[in-house]
Amino acid sequence: MDDEVCPAAFLKDRKKKRMMALRDSYGNTASTGYTINWFSHCTSVGCDAYLASPFFTTTEPIGILTKRGCKVNLLVRLCSITPPPILRKAIANPLVRIRYYTDREFHAKLYIVGDVALVGSANLTDSGLKTNREVSVVVRRNDDGFDDLVSLYEMFWSSAETLTADILSQYELAFRQIGDPKEEEEFQFKLEQFVPEAVVPSAKVGSEKVSKERAFLQKYHRKYDEEIIPAFREVEAIFAAFGKRRPEFEGEDPVIEIGRFLGWCRLVEAPGETWKETTLASAAERRQRVLSSLDAWTTSTDTQAGDMYDAEKETDRIHRLRNAMASPEAIAALSYDDLFDALIGVHAFNDRLRHVSGGITGLKAQFAENSLPRIKVTLSHLLYGSGVALNRAYDCIRNEQWKLAGFGEACVMELLGWLDPDRPPVNGRTIKALRFFGFEVHE
Template sequence: MENIFSNSMKRNDYLSDEMLKYAKNSEVSIAVAFFTNENFLMDLINNGCSIRLLVRLGFPTDGISLRRIFEYKHKIQIKYYTSKSFHPKLYIFENDIAFLGSSNLTNAGIKSNQELNVSIDSEDILFEELKDVFEDYWEEAHVLTMEIIKEYIDIVRELNTKNTEVEKAIFTKFGNHSYPNIIRIDKNKKSKSREFEQGLLKRYQSFVQKFITLKEIYESTCLRKASQLPLRIEIDQFLNWLREEKAYGDNYKRPSINTEEIREFTIEKIKEFYNSDYEYLDTTTVNYITIMKNLGSTEDIDSINEDQLSECLLSIHAFLGQVRHNKGGRIKFVNDFINSNGMDRIKESFKYLLFCEDSYTKKITNCIYNSDYKLIKFGQSCVQELFGWANKEEVPICNERTYKSMQYLGFGKL
């Protein structure tokens, strides 16, 4: 899969064509400054997608296009800003992929202009950050109604092409609504965290139920490649191996199959895994021992020093994945993390996540949204992975890699 899209005839890398590949019964979130292309949104809707569209009211956003697409309000929600400072170009397709770059949602922007956009896979640590940014944008935006659309159309018509006058009239009518760039948004808003927790619970329940089936199949083979690891961790490594060796790229997109077919196909892949030279399994064993030695109890967590904590952090794949996006290498990144959060705060957050009696979805949610437990540079992927490594409830590691590998085995989209 190409990662750069410039709408070039020579490269044949049109952004619209690439995005439509993911437009199959997906939840799509779009944040753009300019909107004039309702036809693209109709293509998404006709492919079973539901849409959240975030736009700026101002030239050249087209009120007629907004009015047409608004008629499909059972499939699309629209919010808006009026400030010229709102200028993103972001397209997120559920839990699959995001596109970020220079293209507004205009016919020229996604098809013919010389633009530059990149795709970001859901396994990239940046993906969850982009989702967070969109949610912040969405939460602060105003809801677009048909009444506002009609008033916007009237303003543009009355002032014709006098762009400056249009901007002034919009501010007068609707206010200068901008994203609060300087004011820090409260991440602990109950409605947002509650909605996230419900979605997380639904996804975890579906995954864990299917993981239990996978575990039963795995046990039936009597093949253990790393008996020193808990079975759920070995199976997680099997799923990682699948993603790297079999389900890479878009190969994971296989249709659901029946239980017996899943069993036969999975046993075949388990045997291949057992006979493979998967070197990362040794590293996984070392990482697991490191994490459990230092985070295996509340007493262990209370007693760890910075060096021991650093070892644990660098054993978390999602945490380590952030290093390449930050200058200075591993040591600097870990030191910055510890200095930004403080040892005491990190310990309290980890103790809550791993040992509190709250439900695991509530603990994960609070470690992402609740200011009492949320850590800087320790987002959703890190929280879920650490919980999967060290929890006492035998809940498996749950992330985009495992979802895709399970889909490859025939369990369906998670």
């Protein structure tokens, strides 16, 4: 049927269907299609999305994707155009992970959703998606070049830095102090005094020493801030919705009970190497596994389960630990006996008893070889130093200036979690319990 003889209703319906179809290109006009609509046109339910845009000022495309269950990997540039509030809104979405560059050489505008990619000139801004005269071209999985676009995204993603809550707070501080310089180069120079530098792969990274340090920091940020902490927060949300608590923990910080619960699960429900044997699971499956374990936890008659602490002692030790290390001044005033008495409440530190002869007395004598002033300086740096918390943790794990003999990664991360409200306490048992529930976390 020709258009000239079609009924008006048929024409209207056909035009509507044409507007909803995935186009071959977008130019932000009625006739060429608006870039924002691509995110609706291309989206399959539950697919993964990979977005790269140096400028980021709107969460609208992310909202379109996550409402359909898509997991979004977002790569942006921290600059005067990308405001902290929009990043905070995006990072609050549990389906969104964000990495960043500070380098002005990062210009890529590349969006891959399922089997379709969009590449062109449009940033993730209202003007880039709706009003600027942009040119963006659609590439489908069977088209030449699609796999190359995926590889390019993977290269950019693997070299970028993880945007954590700590780094975002530093970015907010930078915005307040820098103001709004007219030159991007000036903003970048000042920004990198607050936020760790992140350069694109084609740019010079710097000395071999700096490159190795950056690689280790990337590893820690991805391990904790992209894997372990989101998994812990998911368990925390399930625990809150479960609505039951053991009477021994009633009225106490829920994180204390969750920490004991995860340790209990590792010992009772995932002993030995059985934690490795469970399959990775969807969010719905993870929820059922956690709920099943919570049922067992709340009815168990043995919360100690072969460990050093029962529920009541667990609460006491965390109070003692937090009081002893409540401030740099509190740490400075501690005697060695009081400091050790607080630290022995850290499960990862207490576990060293298995490797030291002489029990508590032997461990106490061995740890004292670090010297009391050095221990205090390191703990104060870890808990109250300047900059990003995980970077300070890295210092205490790998930097000779700060690290302590007999106080490794698990000790550092668990202690940091008990004192920092923005980070949960994490040790080897925590990680293995989370893996037992089906989370993709790594030791």
